[in-house]
Amino acid sequence: MTNPIRVIDSHTGGEPTRIVISGGPDLGGGTVLEQMQVFNEKFDEFRRAIVNEPRGWDAMVGALLVPSEHPDCDHGIIFFNNVGSLWMCGHGTIGLGVTLKYLGQADYGKQKIESPVGVIEYSLLDDSTVELTNVPSYRFRKSVEIDVAGYGPATGDIAWGGNWFFLMSDHGQDVHVRNVQQLTQYCTAVTESLRDSGITGEDGKEIDHIELFAPTDNPAADSKNFVLCPGLQYDRSPCGTGTSAKVACLLADGVLEPGQVWRQESIVGSVFEGSAQWTADGTRCIPTIRGTAFVTADANLILQDADPLRFGIER
Numbered sequence: 001m002t003n004p005i006r007v008i009d010s011h012t013g014g015e016p017t018r019i020v021i022s023g024g025p026d027l028g029g030g031t032v033l034e035q036m037q038v039f040n041e042k043f044d045e046f047r048r049a050i051v052n053e054p055r056g057w058d059a060m061v062g063a064l065l066v067p068s069e070h071p072d073c074d075h076g077i078i079f080f081n082n083v084g085s086l087w088m089c090g091h092g093t094i095g096l097g098v099t100l101k102y103l104g105q106a107d108y109g110k111q112k113i114e115s116p117v118g119v120i121e122y123s124l125l126d127d128s129t130v131e132l133t134n135v136p137s138y139r140f141r142k143s144v145e146i147d148v149a150g151y152g153p154a155t156g157d158i159a160w161g162g163n164w165f166f167l168m169s170d171h172g173q174d175v176h177v178r179n180v181q182q183l184t185q186y187c188t189a190v191t192e193s194l195r196d197s198g199i200t201g202e203d204g205k206e207i208d209h210i211e212l213f214a215p216t217d218n219p220a221a222d223s224k225n226f227v228l229c230p231g232l233q234y235d236r237s238p239c240g241t242g243t244s245a246k247v248a249c250l251l252a253d254g255v256l257e258p259g260q261v262w263r264q265e266s267i268v269g270s271v272f273e274g275s276a277q278w279t280a281d282g283t284r285c286i287p288t289i290r291g292t293a294f295v296t297a298d299a300n301l302i303l304q305d306a307d308p309l310r311f312g313i314e315r
Contacts, residue, residue, distance in 0.1 A: 011294060049310060050062045115162075125290075135161075146199065156168035159248050168213065188232065223263075248276060
């Protein structure tokens with residue numbers, strides 16, 4: 001039997017995060033990117049044990065607190081889901097801010113944390129509200145035309161917000177929570193179309209998040225979205241990296257002015273507030289995303305030697 005693995009569960013706008021506080025593997029130090037590479041190569045069983053059934057479920061996003069050698073950071077963080085690690089996770093970082101406050105390891109105000117894609121900053125504004133300053137984000141390609149098998153032609157923008165996104169307003173889908181199955185099927189077809197057409201992010205990086213936009217009747221929001229993540233699960237939150245990619249595109253189009261707030265509603269009705277400022281050279285923007293998270297559990301996970309599914313169900 002392993003030693004207990006302590007986890008703190010939270011949700012950000014409905015999207016769950018499970019952060020491993022203790023009992024995780026020793027990744028040998030180095031940058032968080034280097035530690036993530038070790039995690040991917042040697043500890044995939046641990047990932048599955050934390051977020052996959054029977055202890056987790058497909059929508060669960062996990063995170064592992066790791067040491068950081070960066071002089072400005074007290075912690076590093078590696079995010080992962082039901083099929084692998086993630087470059088970055090906005091809703092998870094908001095959950096992290098609330099979790100560290102719950103543990104007494106951080107107080108209100110600004111904190112910096114090292115992620116695989118660089119140092120990110122967040123401010124804990126109260127016990128449940130976090131404002132994330134994300135990595136530099138940008139639109140890579142505008143109005144990319146694709147032919148979605150079974151649906152027909154569509155267009156979208158390719159943008160980076162900490163993950164690679166294909167953002168679509170031209171899709172013909174009814175973006176409503178009652179249509180999650182149909183939306184998942186459509187976004188899966190989009191992913192396949194991008195792959196079959198050889199359409200990627202910069203440097204050939206896979207586009208593994210699809211984001212659909214639609215008008216909203218919520219007076220507290222400017223738009224509604226549906227985001228399909230790797231592993232065929234939709235984001236219950238408005239998606240922090242997806243909202244970062246969105247405001248980068250809006251800023252590039254002149255729809256948003258620097259610092260102007262965009263209120264993004266999720267498929268379940270939760271809202272993030274996003275804005276951005278241009279970097280000095282004008283090629284990237286720095287997004288700021290504000291959302292709320294709440295702790296839902298403080299638990300110890302047990303992996304018993306005799307349990308044939310102690311490392312989770314492999315997908």
